[in-house]
Amino acid sequence: MLLRLAVAVLSFVGSVLSQATPYTDPDNGITLWGFTDPVHHVTYGYVFPPVAANANEFIGEIVAPIEAKWAGVSPIGSMLHSLLLVAWPNGNSIIRSARYATDYVQPTVMSGPILTDLPATKVNATHWKWVYRCQNCVSWSTADGTSTLPVDGFGAPAWVFSTVGVDTPSSVSSTFQEHTDFGFYGFDFSQAHVDTATYANWAAGGTGGGTPTITTTSTTTTPTQPPVSATPYDYIVVGAGPGGLIAADRLSEAGKKVLLLERGGPATWETGGTYGPAWAKGANLTKFDVPGLFETMFSDSNPFWWCKDVNVFAGCLLGGGTTINGALYWIPPYSDFATTTGWPSSWGNHQPYTDKMKARLPSTDTPSTDGKHYLEQSADVAAKLLDVQGYRRLTINDNPDQKDHVYGYSAFDFIKGKRGGPVATYFKTAKARPNFTYKQYVYVLNVVRNGAQVTGVKTNDTSLGPDGIIPLTPKGRVILSAGSFGSPRILFRSGIGPSDMVNIVKADAAAGPNLPPQAQWINLPVGYNVSDNPSINLVFTHPSIDAYENWAQVWSSPRPADSAQYLNSQSGVLAAASPRLNFWRAYSGSDGKTRWMQGTVRPGAASVDTVYSYNASQIFTITVYLSTGITSRGRIGIDAAMTARPLVTPWFKDPIDKAVLIQGINDIVANIKNVSGLTLITPDNTTTINDYVNNYDPASLNSNHWVGSNTIGTAGKAVVDENTKVFNTNNLFVVDASIIPQMPMGNPHGAIMSMAEQAVTKILGLVGGP
Template identity: 60%
Template sequence: MRLSLAVAAVAAYARFALAQSTQFCDSGAGNLCFQSFTDPVHGISFRMVFPTSTTATEFIGEIEAPTGVAWAGLALGGGMLNNPLLMAWPNNGALVTTARIAAGYVQPTAYTGLTLTTIAGSSHVNSTGWKWTFRCQNCTSWSGGSFDPNGTPVMAWAYGATPVFTPADPNSNFAQHDDFGFWGMVTSAAHDANYQSFLNGGGGTTTAPPTSTTTTTSATSTPTLPPAQATPYDYIIVGAGAGGIVAADKLSQAGKKVLLIERGGPSTAETGGNNIPPWAKGTNDTRFDVPGLFESMFTGNTFWWCKDTNFFAGCLTGGGTSVNAALYWLPTDDDFSTGNGWPSGWQQAGQYASIINGRMPSTDTPSPDGKLYLQESYNVVQQILKPLGYSELTINSNRNFKDHVYGHSAYNFVNGKRAGPVATYLRTSKARSNFKFLQYVYVQSVVRNGATITGVQTNDTTVGPNGFIPLTKNGRVILSAGSFGTPRILFTSGIGPTDMIQVAQKNPTVGSLVPAQSSWINLPVGFNVQDNPSINLIFQHPTVDAYDNWDSAVIWDNPRPADAAQYLKSNTGPFAGASPRLNFWQALGGPDGKTRWMQGTVRPGAGSVTTKYPYDSSKIFTITVYLSYGITSRGRIGIDAAMKGQALVNPWFQDPVDKTVLLDGLNQIINSAKQVSNLTLVTPDKDTALTDYVNNYDPSAMCSNHWIGSAKIGTSNTTSVVDSNTKVWGTNNLFVVDASIWPSLPMGNPHAAIMASAELAVAKILALSGGP
């Protein structure tokens, strides 16, 4: 098993929107009163209770699961990477338990830094499920992490529906989890004076399963604050990502009273971020500022990833633009063509591409000294591409040329640091008195009276009465919460397919916000979704410097001294750029007569290697091959009972022709690579057929996190969610401006394309009559 990247995505700080534990007093465990969280989808409960000491290093825990749960695990640090994972599963009427830890996206190995003792009298396996009660000693801190036994730390859970490979063996391997999630464990309310007396007599030898009853009370709540005064706004924009920040800037520039709401917190130093690597202490060089720290985004205490989706989504100021590799490809004219699904009136890509490039120029020499670093993989891959008829150029110098072309990766870094909309559009917005920016505020729904939106509902009572923020007369709401966040808000607001609105209606937290069924607006929210299918090819060449495979333990904790010193002195060197070094495109014809575009990204190092043959990990590099513009497969996203966004239908290879075309492109690259001296294909290795490699590719690894289409733009309310002005069908004043309106994938990574579409969308919104 390889741990999926998504398992790492957890927020360590979650003021809002994260479910919290409640009290559970267990008669089957000496009436100890635990803090308990139960996942509403699978019915698995995770519990903790501590001694009275607020600095305890141990706790008593429980995992209780119904029949059908093959295994379950509790991750102590709020993520599966570099944090202890306590696991249990039933086997022939008994429980098998283990402690594991994973340093990367690989099978977790045994963890020996703590002591686990199963409490037999409270643990059992029976016809309705199983329960593991255990004592965990030396469990509140470990190398590289800890949690507060007197606070509200974030915990993570994982669940498997497939039995582990060798159920009798506590060291057994197991398949990747089927689901996971996060919650806030209120450890401050989990200290019980009966803790020690239970241990003194609670670990007995009783074999009959005890009868358990529950007593549930409310969790410790936030003190009641004085009623907040409601401030109305002309425009309320939900989500401070590529779309929302651009929209907020353009609308505030037009003199409108604008509120921009972000559910997460700061990112770069400019926004108040202070997540600084150990080697840069005393500077303002945060993880989000330093381009070379991009690969460290996926490990450690990853508070920046959204907690309510199985896929990577940035929940912080800047959204995905603050946590991506910052590849910055100006959109082509074809991207906005009617052939790509855009309504008439959107064919102005050139004009808006020029606007965003004027404010935020691209560069393919990100180091301010003008030098290119770590170019060995670039030099090798040139030898693969040139025999295939590729030409080299500065790619953004001719944004429409995307066939048999390659060049240095283009970024929107400025002076060796991440820029993006945060350092441009948000900066100018914040200088205006008619603009307000809220962070750590979670929007649950829009509030509407029939077709008219009156404001937004949040769960922060400091921003308005009961968390409600109103609009001015004729005011408008713009959803820019992303391809997963925007549908969630629409579902809770009674907009979308009936099955998803019903899921939201049954949720105990937001169900009361869903309007009466007579007011529901039936639209295909969550359908028509696309994402680039991507496959990694890993090569070895003696000239390549894999740069320690961008291992977080190196680039974050202990980088190469000369490179760190160079960056701290002048913002130059390898840390001035993210890991990609080369990009390429090629148009590929398919047997269905349609043309699809293949995109490639080349970077030194690799995140995961699969081979039974020896290789030199210091000499490897990765070519990630995507399909982009022209793909025909579609998927569907929705929510589960916990309101967590997920893929109901994966968007990759639903049309088998997409796979046929991508295989063609991969074969071309591999066959050409055979002619390059000293170049070895490591993954897939020589014993693995390419077709088998692609057919068996892990869907979670195939995901590029370039999701589009869940609130598709169009000309009919039966096939789209928003009209040609980005207004939600059936409403008077609700709009969507983010990646979710894109009808089909653009040629390249969508960062710049989303910003260009936001520029155009705001122009259309301001031109509409009846606004504020």
């Protein structure tokens, strides 16, 4: 169990974490204060005797769907030197134990706590429940002294969850794999107490109601909970990715009262993040600040930034994908907003909006603060390969409309050697305005609507409004910016989309009751028209290459000179992500349509499959994509667990797409012999390029550049109109990658940001708004 984020989270306790609230267990009448994770639907609850009693115990429970193979809690919110309680079903019984860990390894059984199962502990066909009394559990001895729960104050308990069963289900000391998910929530422990008689009754196995009390001192009082009131907003923006950040900033700049909701938490140091490498301790740098740590996003044992209810890589934190991607930042060419790529004609003049974006966030192909390029051997070798194929070198973003037979240094949106993006620019200006409110760790379930009119959003945070509902002002609007998977899911849960998806929501016990009446369902092609770049990795070796230990050491033990240089001046190798060079070429397919191939060159390799012996310190990768002009389409939807996923993958559905990509790869490797010392090792000479592509693992084709699931266009064929308003609604909009109808020319976040600039201008220009 890797609950490493407690320190990072605690700085936000009480203001942005989802909060524990009181509830009464229907099986035993016990009133607990707890939290239900909206993704896995597991409830974690606690109740304490009066503070004045100085009792070293509490009553707790875990209620989980049968899919939860095990779950656990850390009441104090950390893993190390903490009381850890875990439980799992074994047949019709619950097996549970108290655990303790002194390092981030398998926790062992803890002596001292006394666990007593209470009535209502059970296992049935759909759920399991553990109700327990935990004695010797408020204070416990550690190597450094004593740890104590803040029973008269505020804290951030942690929960853990796993879909992988324990190794020996019948044993209380069973080992188990690391949890598959975890999280925190705010908890005012001082509220979670009952009077002595009530607690004694429940602790002895009694049932029935009692009188909850607030016991912040030695005096016991009956709570007087004020009713939760909700603040209405002119605009509620759901999702703090690039689309949502730009929309929220420009709307607040226009004087509108704006609420921005993000389901995740902070990332960079400037936003309150603290999760960084040990070698950067004290430097006010997190994993997300340091560009050179990009490759570790996919290998970290504690990847809290990935959305846990999307089955592809998707970022759930401030900045969304722009906080965890390689930050390749391409200024959009004309084709990115042309009618030939599916855009309404009113979008054709993108330049004023792209200029606004560039003014806020310039690109750079020399991210190191000293203006030098580092670790460029792979770029130099690839350039030799491309030169003999008629390519020419450009500064790519100075010539955005030139994308045939061109290459240049990779361009990024890093700022002064650190991750920049919309978080460091648009968010920075928005949060300084008094009419802008930002809430994180808020999960939006659905929009609340009466027919075509949206009146607010429903969230998991009841501190923001009754039943978690946040209202709009009378002329207010909602903008969904939750991404190509998140925005469709919210629409499905709001009764908008194909009937098969909305009926899945209807069948869900928690989500179904929040749907509008079936007569108000809106049938739109939500989830269709989905594109993503198919990508194929080619791995080479060359004696000049420095593979940089394949980026394996940059988190724990980077080269000392490089880490020292970066800490001193944000310069050197670690001031850039792994890409070093990019190139494009246009191809005409057998159907007469033009498709563009893109390539990205970087030291190292994600995987190598070869019969050749090779020097691992000399490997580099060219990833070959197909972008604008691609004709294959897929579909995004949800399953019965409300997990967003591709229902139909979008790669190579049209065989001409595959044929063009194969042609492009064959052209790339055709002149290998012209570059002395260059060897292609994946694929090697045991297979052809055709067979290599045809047998490529479909899961590895994913570039995570998903667009189109809420495509813009005309009524009957699209989800949003030319102003990004959802068809058949009055005041619901989508501003994120999901409205883009065709793959952009390059990695999409530049196109997304330009799109957002234009979209918010159109929204502000519509009559009838706030």
